[in-house]
Amino acid sequence: EVQLVESGGGVVQPGGSLRLSCAASGFTFSNYWMHWVRQAPGKGLVWVSRVTTEGSGSDYADSVKGRFTVSRDNAKNTLYLQMNSLRADDTAVYYCTRSLTYGSGDFDYWGQGTLVSVSS
Amino acid sequence: QSALTQPASVSGSPGQSITISCTGTTSDVGGHNYVSWHQQHPGKAPKLIISRVSNRPSGVSNRFSGSKSGNTASLTISGLQAEDEADYYCNSFTSSHTVVFGGGTKLTVL
Numbered sequence: 001e002v003q004l005v006e007s008g009g010g011v012v013q014p015g016g017s018l019r020l021s022c023a024a025s026g027f028t029f030s031n032y033w034m035h036w037v038r039q040a041p042g043k044g045l046v047w048v049s050r051v052t053t054e055g056s057g058s059d060y061a062d063s064v065k066g067r068f069t070v071s072r073d074n075a076k077n078t079l080y081l082q083m084n085s086l087r088a089d090d091t092a093v094y095y096c097t098r099s100l101t102y103g104s105g106d107f108d109y110w111g112q113g114t115l116v117s118v119s120s
Numbered sequence: 121q122s123a124l125t126q127p128a129s130v131s132g133s134p135g136q137s138i139t140i141s142c143t144g145t146t147s148d149v150g151g152h153n154y155v156s157w158h159q160q161h162p163g164k165a166p167k168l169i170i171s172r173v174s175n176r177p178s179g180v181s182n183r184f185s186g187s188k189s190g191n192t193a194s195l196t197i198s199g200l201q202a203e204d205e206a207d208y209y210c211n212s213f214t215s216s217h218t219v220v221f222g223g224g225t226k227l228t229v230l
Contacts, residue, residue: 035219044123044224045158045166045209059217062121095165104154105211105219106171113165 002026002109004096009114016086016118022079022096022111030054030074033099035107036081038092038116048094049081050103059103064090086118124149124210124222131228137198140225142210143191148220150191154213157186157195160224161206170195197227205229 008020022034036048049070051058058070069082079096093113100106125143132138142149142157149155157170168177170186173193183198193212197204210222 037221044207045160045211045221047211047219047221050219061218100168100171101154103217103219104152104156104172104213105221106154106156106168107158107166108168108171108177110165110167 004098004109004111006094006096006111006114009094009116011117011119012086013120014087014118017082017084018086018116020081020083020094020096020114020116022081024077024079024096024098027098027109029072029077033103034070034072034079035097035099035103036070036079037095037097037107037110038090039095039113040089040092043092046092047105050099051079052103083116086116088118090116091118092116121214121216121218121220124212124220126208126210126222126225128223129226129228131230132197132200133230134200134202136200137196138200138227140195140197140208140210140227142193142195142212142222144193144212144220145191147216148212148214149188149193151215152213153188155186155188155193156211157184157193158209158211159204159206160209166209200229202229 158166
């Protein structure tokens with residue numbers, strides 16, 4: 001059974017940092033591009049970032065470029081999102097997801113999400 | 121990276137059909153066939169219901185269908201059922217190698 005389990009969310013002050021993790025199981029993690037998608041309370045889905053199968057390539061939404069860094073450890077079957085210079089508008093549930101087709105948006109499995117709250 | 125445009129809400133009665141539109145540009149919806157649709161029930165993670173414009177993943181009801189014309193993709197749900205009441209999101213691969221979502225559409229089954 002495919003499982004994606006996020007962790008690392010919590011409350012952080014503006015300007016602070018947080019590192020999210022996503023533990024994958026039930027599939028060959030290294031075969032899939034992985035993504036982060038977020039959803040602010042009561043709002044819609046927003047794509048955040050993606051990383052290639054080997055971790056050598058990544059892309060970011062303009063809103064997080066230069067502040068967030070996505071990475072992966074295929075030996076540990078784990079995806080990461082390092083979030084720096086956090087702002088109030090980064091407050092959201094962050095989902096880890098995998099795409100069926102390279103870097104496209106056909107996300108067939110999702111984690112349960114981890115809540116990040118940026119507040120003073 | 122402007123969000124794709126979806127109607128905020130649509131509604132229909134059980135048994136009816138509804139269509140949700142998703143409008144983008146030649147840099148996203150119109151330039152690729154990587155358009156997907158997800159369904160999200162309150163408090164739940166999204167579920168993939170359509171990939172690559174019109175492909176239905178295994179296990180998804182054939183009442184769900186997708187299409188595309190120019191810069192607009194569409195999701196049609198036929199034979200509406202109470203359980204279809206949810207939020208629906210389109211997304212597209214973009215020429216910038218990113219993914220952009222629509223703002224979401226709330227479907228109400230009357």
